[in-house]
Amino acid sequence: GEMVMELGNGGTPIAGVKSNDINTDADLIEVASSTSGKWRQYIAGRSDWSVNVSWLMLSDADMLELLNVGTTYTLKIGGRPAANTNVLTGQAILKSCKVTATNGNLCTGSFQFKGSGALAPVSTE
Numbered sequence: 001g002e003m004v005m006e007l008g009n010g011g012t013p014i015a016g017v018k019s020n021d022i023n024t025d026a027d028l029i030e031v032a033s034s035t036s037g038k039w040r041q042y043i044a045g046r047s048d049w050s051v052n053v054s055w056l057m058l059s060d061a062d063m064l065e066l067l068n069v070g071t072t073y074t075l076k077i078g079g080r081p082a083a084n085t086n087v088l089t090g091q092a093i094l095k096s097c098k099v100t101a102t103n104g105n106l107c108t109g110s111f112q113f114k115g116s117g118a119l120a121p122v123s124t125e
Contacts, residue, residue: 017053018055019054021053022051022077028045048114050095050112051077051113052110052112055108055109057106063099065099069097075090076122086121087122088120088121090118090119092114093113093116094113095112097110097111098110
């Protein structure tokens with residue numbers, strides 16, 4: 001399905017998005033238990049999240065995105081249609097930006113965002 005990804009509090013959609021990958025991950029902490037015998041046992045630790053976005057360059061100005069690494073953005077991630085109420089938001093740092101320019105093909109790019117803090121549902125209160 002399609003997803004809408006927006007940057008900033010103004011809700012500016014990321015233009016030319018081809019695909020999004022959203023990943024969440026939890027650390028596992030091994031614990032000792034007198035009842036587990038030879039089997040390892042774990043508890044959940046801290047969580048983190050990241051987002052990878054593939055996009056089409058729509059103009060030469062998109063090349064300037066390469067300069068935005070290290071910038072913190074507010075990401076808003078939701079499905080279509082726009083009325084979708086299952087929207088997530090969080091602060092993320094643009095970890096990397098890549099542009100691929102192949103002769104005879106459309107120029108493409110990718111963003112890799114690393115979450116900084118919680119990824120949480122948008123509050124409707």
